Each structure stands twice: as structure tokens, then as C-alpha cells.
Amino acid sequence: MCPKGQMNIGLNRDQWIPNVFPLNQSIPIEIVKQYRFIGQSMVMAIRNKNYLDLKFPALLWKQLLGEEITVKDIEVIDIQSFAIIKK
Structure with a gap:
């Protein structure tokens, strides 16, 4: 669940983002x-033409497509991180 969903505030509360691990930390098996x-x-669903209604924010879709992420993309899902970046 995105941070706004966890805090139950603002828009985009129903969207999901994966946990992010620091580059210097190994991901638990x-x-x-x-x-x-x-x-x-997801691959099985696509192969069987069972399309998934994935509730991902624009930030995640942009990463998957290799597009540039903007500060606005961060603000939409995490107002606290946006406030830190804005300072």
C-alpha cells in the first residue's frame, strides 16, 4: 500500500508500491x-489473457517504462517524502 493509503489521507490511497531496499542492503530471500x-x-495471467487491474501509481509505471520520474509523481503518493525533497 502506498504511504497515503497507510495513513488514510488524500488521493491515490488504493494504489500499491513495492518495498524499496537500499542498494547496499541485501534483499531477504x-x-x-x-x-x-x-x-x-502476472506472466501466467498475461499468457492466459486474464488481464489484471493493477492499482500502481504513475511513479511505478514510469519506472517500468523507463520514463523520467518527477517530484510531482512523488508528491502524489507520499506527501512526507515530498516535503523532505522540497526543503
């Missing part, structure tokens, strides 16, 4: 298995 399972489930 259990988390890797969960991501792999989700990825395999």
Missing part, C-alpha cells in the same frame, strides 16, 4: 521468493 511468485503470477 523470503522477499525475493515473494516477488518471484508475483511476477510468475
